[in-house]
Amino acid sequence: MLFRSDPLDELTIPDGTTVEEHDLVTDGDVLVGGQSTVEFGVRGRNVIAGERVRFGGHIEAEGDCRLDMWCDVADNVLVGEDAYLGERVHVGGQLKVAGDIDIGDDVDIEEGFEANGWIVIRNPMPTIVFLFVYLGQLLRIGEEEAAENALSTLLDEDSEDEPVVIPRGATVSDDAWRVSTPARMGDDCRIHGNIRAEDVTVGRDNVIFGSLRAKGDIVVGRGSDVKGNVTTRNGDVEIGPGVKIWGDVRAENVRLHENATVDGTIRASGEIQLHTDDVLDDPDEDAEAMAEMAAEMEGESAESEGSEHDEAGEANEDETTDTEPPESDAVEKGDSEEPDESDEQRERPVTAVEDDGEQPDPAS
Template sequence: MPIGSDPLSELAIPDGTTVEEHDLVTDGDVIIGGQSTVEFGVRGRSVIADERVRFGGHIEAEGDCRLDMWCDVEDNVLVGEDAYIGERVHIGGELRVAGDLDIGDDVDIENGFEANGWIVIRNPMPTIVFLFVYLSQLLRIGEDEAAQSLVDEMLGDDADDHDPILVPRGASVSDDAWRVSTPATIGDDCRLHGNIRAESMEVGRDNVVFGSLRAREDVVVGKGTEIKGDVTTRNGDVRVGPGTKVWGDISAKTVELHENATVDGKIRARDGTRMHTDEVLDRPDESAAAMAEMAEELERDGADEDGETADAADAVDAADGDESAPSEQMETDDDDEKAVDGADADDHEDAAEATD
């Protein structure tokens, strides 16, 4: 992530994110801006929440968990590494931490807490303030690489493998709707519940959204995605990729529909509708690239097997040639023996005639 960028300037949902039994599940980290509401439980690698974030379920973090002051968690908080709990945080269940625990004043944990490491009672600095102060000092002394390393560490050791979920400040996320006042980007192979409301929207490939999409600006829906609702934009255009299915209506200024896409409802376009055969997303199709790479590997393996089979056949032919040589030699020896026996018989006959 570039140092100069604002990580919470959009709603970002990475590849493979799913909603399972009222839990938001991802392989990467979850970073939530202040004064947001998340009605789901959250399961991820590390969970970081700014001030006054409310969770309607439990939190399960394989790595660290950091809850700034005035956060509210309705259920349990389970942490695989270290936990940082700010002052006046409320946890409706129990808190279990496998590592160290930094906990602030006036924290309310209804069912108690347990930590296997050190327990320090103090007020941890709010996450955003801590990052801002630390990064500004590193950049001030010219330690750009150290600043980048800090950001990578905060996002987890596998940040390059799994992008984090980013929820902007003041967002509302629930089974009913995802509401943000920023652009939204959804990755590939996601399964989401609820209507999505954003400034603009880009939905990746092979997703299933159990709800509608609504934005003020442009909406792009990638290949093979299924939208079980309407797609609406107030002032922008809608672009629909190949193999996409929209169960409801599409309303936009201009609609660009792929010839292989399906729309069950009505299309309302103030400036017209255009059919096309192009890909609508600029980002690479990682699944297609992976399939192509797999096909190349299978082709290489097949070529190697064919080469090994040919080598084995050549070896068998050579072995057959070596076996036939002794048999030919044996036949030659038999012929020589017969010739010798015939010569001996002729000699005996000549000797008998001479005696007579």
């Protein structure tokens, strides 16, 4: 397993993430670095926050929720499994936990708490400290495989859903997503707010109700809709097919797809190029799935047409066999239908010979 120098060195917004009525909603986990501010409510599987993180709404976690010391939550905290609250955590609403609660000293829960499991009041150590101590102890006794399994379980490597990662010192709100690190957005996301980052990469089929601004490069993938400006200070801008930019584009160099639309002006100190390429390096899973489905449908239609032709051919052969009599029968029937001259002569009525003269009267 390979690790970066800092696991929270990038703002990561995975596929399908949406902002719904001031809530940040995702199917995966939510990881928030220390001293960050999240003005939204958060809904996800597991929610983990570092020290001095402030949430402007409620927290709903299907799995575990761990809040390190000095965290502040303005509303309720609902947890589907276990909850871990560090020292001097403040919850402005009610805490409801389906499993166990581990609470530190001087925790303030304004509307009380409920738990179906064990309630332990102590001072749990910070998440990162606990992780290093536990893994260090396993490695010290030679249990490298156990340490790797524990870390894999913690990071949930088998999960198909990528977590939302908010780096340390970030500010996330309806107004702006401000980070001092690169920002990467997946596909099919719906985000409110301007994005301010070191570099910005936007996936496919996203809707961003705001602008994009970066110090470095900005890449906007196929079919995305940016309802604002796209501006970079010292980098380039690449715009993919089907993209619509509702504002201006400003960069050193601009690469614009021939099927993209920019409602505002394009300003570049360098070059402006038109291209026909896909600006993202990762494969387009939706396009591949549609191509496979189309190939399967074509194969099924070809098979059905072939079977219909075969059935039609068999039906025609059956009709021909039923309508055409056997050759011997036809010959016998033909022989029987030939007229007999003697019979024809016998059956032919006798007519009087035409004569212009008068016929004698039989009465006379």
